[in-house]
Amino acid sequence: MSESYKDHDVNAGHPEDEQHIVSPKVYFIIFLALLLGTALTIGASFLEMGPWNPVVAIAIACIKATLVVLFFMHIKYSSKLMKLTVGAGIFTFLILVGMSLSDYMSRAWGQW
Amino acid sequence: MSDSHAIASIEVGHGEHAAGHGEHPAYLRHHFVSMEQQNETTSFGMWLFLLTEIMFFGGLFTAYLIYRNWYFPAFVAASHTLNLLEGSLNTLVLITSSFTMAMGVWCAETKRSKGLVWSLIATLILGLGFLGIKADEYHEKYVLHHIPGTTFNAQGFVHPSAEALKDGEKALAPDMAARTEVYFSLYFAMTGMHALHMIIGIVLLCGMLWKASRGGYMNGHIAFVENFGLYWHFVDIVWIFLFPLLYLISRHQ
Numbered sequence: 001m002s003e004s005y006k007d008h009d010v011n012a013g014h015p016e017d018e019q020h021i022v023s024p025k026v027y028f029i030i031f032l033a034l035l036l037g038t039a040l041t042i043g044a045s046f047l048e049m050g051p052w053n054p055v056v057a058i059a060i061a062c063i064k065a066t067l068v069v070l071f072f073m074h075i076k077y078s079s080k081l082m083k084l085t086v087g088a089g090i091f092t093f094l095i096l097v098g099m100s101l102s103d104y105m106s107r108a109w110g111q112w
Numbered sequence: 113m114s115d116s117h118a119i120a121s122i123e124v125g126h127g128e129h130a131a132g133h134g135e136h137p138a139y140l141r142h143h144f145v146s147m148e149q150q151n152e153t154t155s156f157g158m159w160l161f162l163l164t165e166i167m168f169f170g171g172l173f174t175a176y177l178i179y180r181n182w183y184f185p186a187f188v189a190a191s192h193t194l195n196l197l198e199g200s201l202n203t204l205v206l207i208t209s210s211f212t213m214a215m216g217v218w219c220a221e222t223k224r225s226k227g228l229v230w231s232l233i234a235t236l237i238l239g240l241g242f243l244g245i246k247a248d249e250y251h252e253k254y255v256l257h258h259i260p261g262t263t264f265n266a267q268g269f270v271h272p273s274a275e276a277l278k279d280g281e282k283a284l285a286p287d288m289a290a291r292t293e294v295y296f297s298l299y300f301a302m303t304g305m306h307a308l309h310m311i312i313g314i315v316l317l318c319g320m321l322w323k324a325s326r327g328g329y330m331n332g333h334i335a336f337v338e339n340f341g342l343y344w345h346f347v348d349i350v351w352i353f354l355f356p357l358l359y360l361i362s363r364h365q
Binding site for chain 2: 022027046050081092093
């Protein structure tokens with residue numbers, strides 16, 4: 001009985017994983033990356049890229065947000081349940097926003 | 113085999129650890145098996161709340177993008193009146209406050225009382241700094257009569273040279289100029305909701321600082337600090353998207 005319990009006890013195999021502590025070094029590197037991303041997105045806004053200006057700005061914002069979620073919010077070091085929850089939430093979010101936008105944009109198709 | 117028998121046999125099996133496992137911390141609620149399960153549950157709940165918040169701000173973002181598509185010239189002209197320097201400065205301030213908050217969580221995890229207090233003080237000052245800069249931007253909008261409502265005035269967009277909004281700004285037709293009010297409505301709704309989240313965060317931060325300055329959070333029970341950290345980083349993420357959408361993407365049209 002105790003053997004089968006061990007198999008299912010999440011603590012039994014790796015008690016050191018009880019709480020992963022992210023080191024200040026990682027936080028600082030992510031902080032610098034976020035500052036770099038901010039500088040890049042402001043710099044990119046001064047370039048004339050036509051329709052690509054919003055695309056580049058939102059792409060950089062997505063990268064910055066991903067860094068915050070993975071490291072500052074510890075999702076990289078979290079359990080599969082947490083990863084799945086966050087992933088499912090973002091997926092649902094993208095469906096809601098994406099389908100609303102495609103509806104509105106396509107109704108006036110060709111009338112711009 | 114009954115449950116009680118199972119538990120009994122486990123205790124026999126882990127006899128050598130009995131002292132360590134037996135005396136669980138007082139903050140472990142009785143309906144959780146372990147601290148790991150309790151921590152997982154609280155951060156799971158916090159994330160569910162944050163996901164509803166993401167949906168909420170997502171609605172505002174979607175409205176912004178749809179109206180920007182409809183009243184494109186008005187949104188471009190109105191976006192040019194925002195203060196890019198203060199907006200960039202605020203991005204810097206908020207990212208730094210996210211970093212100091214992350215350091216605060218680390219200090220709590222490693223039981224560094226002084227470090228936690230100073231991290232929270234830094235986060236508090238940066239949060240208040242953000243609101244101060246935001247207030248100055250709002251004041252600028254007030255002076256220009258760009259706050260939606262009875263005092264709103266879009267004449268500057270019909271005659272840009274008269275108000276010297278920006279050199280080389282194209283004049284809008286009066287009906288399109290009136291649509292700048294939609295842009296400013298969304299601007300105040302989005303930045304206002306974001307600022308409200310900041311204010312709520314600052315209130316919570318003050319309470320946490322009060323407790324931390326009296327040696328709180330040093331017994332290993334830091335769920336509040338960690339979940340507040342998640343909240344604060346979420347507010348940062350909202351601004352990471354608000355800043356380019358409101359300030360940057362229309363600069364060249």
